[in-house]
Amino acid sequence: MNPPTTDETLSALDPSPAHLQQLLDEVGQRLAAFVATVDQQPAQAAGDFDPQASWLREPIPETPSAPGELLDFIFEQVIPVAFNSASPGYLAYVPGGGLFSSALGELIAATVNRYTGKWAAAPAAVELETQFLRWLAELMGLPQGSLGVLTSGASMSTLIALVAAREKYLGDHLLEGTVYYSSEVHHAVIKAARVAGIPTRNLRPIPVDTRFRLRADRLEEAVRRDRKEGRLPFFICGTAGTVNTGAMDPLAELADIAAQHDLWFHVDGAYGAGFRMLPELQPLFKGMERADSIAMDPHKGLFLAYGTGALLLPDMSNLRRAFSASGAYLPASQEDDKHLDFCELSPELSREWRGLRLWLPFKLHGVAAFRQALGEKRRLAVQAWQRLSLEPDVEIAAPPELSLFAFRQRFEGITREEENRRNQALLERINRSRRIMITGTEINGRYFLRICILHLRTHEAILNEGLDLILAALAEARKRF
Numbered sequence: 094m095n096p097p098t099t100d101e102t103l104s105a106l107d108p109s110p111a112h113l114q115q116l117l118d119e120v121g122q123r124l125a126a127f128v129a130t131v132d133q134q135p136a137q138a139a140g141d142f143d144p145q146a147s148w149l150r151e152p153i154p155e156t157p158s159a160p161g162e163l164l165d166f167i168f169e170q171v172i173p174v175a176f177n178s179a180s181p182g183y184l185a186y187v188p189g190g191g192l193f194s195s196a197l198g199e200l201i202a203a204t205v206n207r208y209t210g211k212w213a214a215a216p217a218a219v220e221l222e223t224q225f226l227r228w229l230a231e232l233m234g235l236p237q238g239s240l241g242v243l244t245s246g247a248s249m250s251t252l253i254a255l256v257a258a259r260e261k262y263l264g265d266h267l268l269e270g271t272v273y274y275s276s277e278v279h280h281a282v283i284k285a286a287r288v289a290g291i292p293t294r295n296l297r298p299i300p301v302d303t304r305f306r307l308r309a310d311r312l313e314e315a316v317r318r319d320r321k322e323g324r325l326p327f328f329i330c331g332t333a334g335t336v337n338t339g340a341m342d343p344l345a346e347l348a349d350i351a352a353q354h355d356l357w358f359h360v361d362g363a364y365g366a367g368f369r370m371l372p373e374l375q376p377l378f379k380g381m382e383r384a385d386s387i388a389m390d391p392h393k394g395l396f397l398a399y400g401t402g403a404l405l406l407p408d409m410s411n412l413r414r415a416f417s418a419s420g421a422y423l424p425a426s427q428e429d430d431k432h433l434d435f436c437e438l439s440p441e442l443s444r445e446w447r448g449l450r451l452w453l454p455f456k457l458h459g460v461a462a463f464r465q466a467l468g469e470k471r472r473l474a475v476q477a478w479q480r481l482s483l484e485p486d487v488e489i490a491a492p493p494e495l496s497l498f499a500f501r502q503r504f505e506g507i508t509r510e511e512e513n514r515r516n517q518a519l520l521e522r523i524n525r526s527r528r529i530m531i532t533g534t535e536i537n538g539r540y541f542l543r544i545c546i547l548h549l550r551t552h553e554a555i556l557n558e559g560l561d562l563i564l565a566a567l568a569e570a571r572k573r574f
C-alpha cells in the first residue's frame with residue numbers, strides 16, 4: 094500500500110498510522126522552515142490584518158479539504174499576521190518563547206490524551222507532573238515538600254492563590270478582607286481580587302520608592318490602620334520583577350510583615366521568578382522562600398509557548414481547603430496527600446497533561462541550559478542599558494534588576510504631553526523597521542519605552558541591530574526638533 098499523499102483528504106476522523114506519519118512530516122517540514130527563517134521574518138505584522146479577506150466569511154465546511162492546502166493557508170495567511178512572539182527581535186511586553194521540545198511534549202500529551210484531573214486516571218503521568226513541580230519549587234527556594242499546580246498562566250495562578258487565602262483567612266467575611274500590593278502591580282492581581290469577590294474599596298495599592306519597589310513602611314501602616322478600623326487584612330502580594338520597570342519588591346521585608354501580622358504572602362514572579370535559577374541573582378529573591386504562594390510563568394521565564402503558568406506552595410492543604418469537591422461519577426480521590434488530584438487544587442476538573450511540556454524540556458536539555466539562556470538574557474539587558482545610558486538626553490527609569498528596563502528621550506522647553514507624544518513617535522519609528530518590536534508604558538504620567546529581553550532566540554547580533562535602530566531614531570528626533 095502506498096502511503097497517502099497530503100492531497101488526500103481526511104474524510105475519516107482517525108487517520109491510518111501511515112497517514113498520521115505523513116501529516117506529521119508535512120507539519121514538520123513547515124515548522125522547520127518557519128524556524129529556519131524566523132530571524133528574517135518581521136518582528137511584528139499584526140497591522141497587515143485584512144478585514145476584507147475572503148476566508149473571514151467562509152461558510153461551515155461540510156466536506157474535507159486537502160491537508161497540504163490547509164497547512165499552506167495557516168502558515169501563509171494566518172501565522173504571519175501577528176506580533177511575532179517567536180522571533181529574536183521580539184523585545185515587547187514580556188516575551189514568551191516557543192521552545193520546541195515543549196511543543197513536542199504538548200503533541201504527545203494531546204495524542205495519547207491522558208486525563209490528569211484525577212490521580213487515579215493516570216497515576217504515572219500525574220506523578221511525572223508532580224515531580225516537575227517538586228523540582229520547580231526547589232529551584233524557587235521553597236522548603237522541602239512544597240508542590241503546586243500548573244495553570245494556564247499567572248492570572249489564573251494568582252486567582253487560585255487569592256481564593257485559597259480568602260478561604261483560609263476570611264471564610265464568609267469576604268467583604269471585610271483587604272489586599273495589599275504595590276502601585277506598580279500587574280493588573281492581573283487586581284482582576285484576580287475582583288473575581289475572588291474582594292470589594293474594590295478594600296484594595297490597597299501601596300506607594301513605591303524611587304526604584305519602583307513597594308515601600309514596606311507604608312505597607313505596615315496600611316495594615317495597622319485597616320485592622321484598627323475593623324477590616325480583615327489577609328493578603329500581601331509582592332512582585333519579583335514588575336512589568337513596567339522590572340523592579341524587585343523587598344520580599345524579605347514583606348515576608349516579615351506577613352509573618353508578624355499573620356497574613357498570606359504571595360509573590361508575583363510571573364516575569365521574574367525564573368531568574369532565581371541564576372546563583373548570582375539569588376540574593377534579589379531573598380524572602381521569596383517564605384512565601385505562602387509563588388506565581389511564576391513558564392511561558393515567560395522558561396521559554397515555553399503561551400498557556401503554561403505555575404502556582405507553587407509550601408502547604409497544599411490551603412488549596413484543598415478551597416477547591417476540594419467531588420462527585421459520585423468520578424474516580425476516588427487520594428487519601429494520601431502526597432498523591433495529587435489536580436482537580437482538588439484549582440477550579441478546573443478536566444485538564445490536559447500539562448506537565449509533559451515542562452518535564453520533557455528539563456530532561457532533554459538539562460536545567461543548566463535554561464540557566465545559561467537566562468544568564469544570556471540578563472547580560473544582554475545590562476549591555477543594552479549601558480549603551481543607552483551613554484546618550485545624554487536619554488532618561489532610564491531604573492537600571493535592569495533582571496532583564497528589562499524603561500527609557501525615554503528628554504527634550505528641553507516643551508510640555509509633558511508634547512514630550513510624551515514625541516516618545517510615542519519614537520517607539521513607532523523604531524518598530525516600523527519590523528526588525529525589533531518594543532512596547533511603551535506610562536510611569537508617573539510620563540510615556541516610557543521598554544525593552545524586555547527574555548526571548549529564547551534573542552542573542553547579541555539582533556540586540557545590537559536593535560540598539561542601532563534605537564540610536565538612529567533618537568538621533569533623528571534630535572535633528573528634527
Ligand SMILES: *Cc1c(COP(=O)(O)O)cnc(C)c1O
Nearest residue numbers: 187246247248279281336363364
Ligand atoms: C505576565 C504577567 C502577569 C500575567 O500573567 P499571565 O500569564 O499573562 O496571566 C502577571 N504579573 C506579571 C508581573 C506579569 O509579567
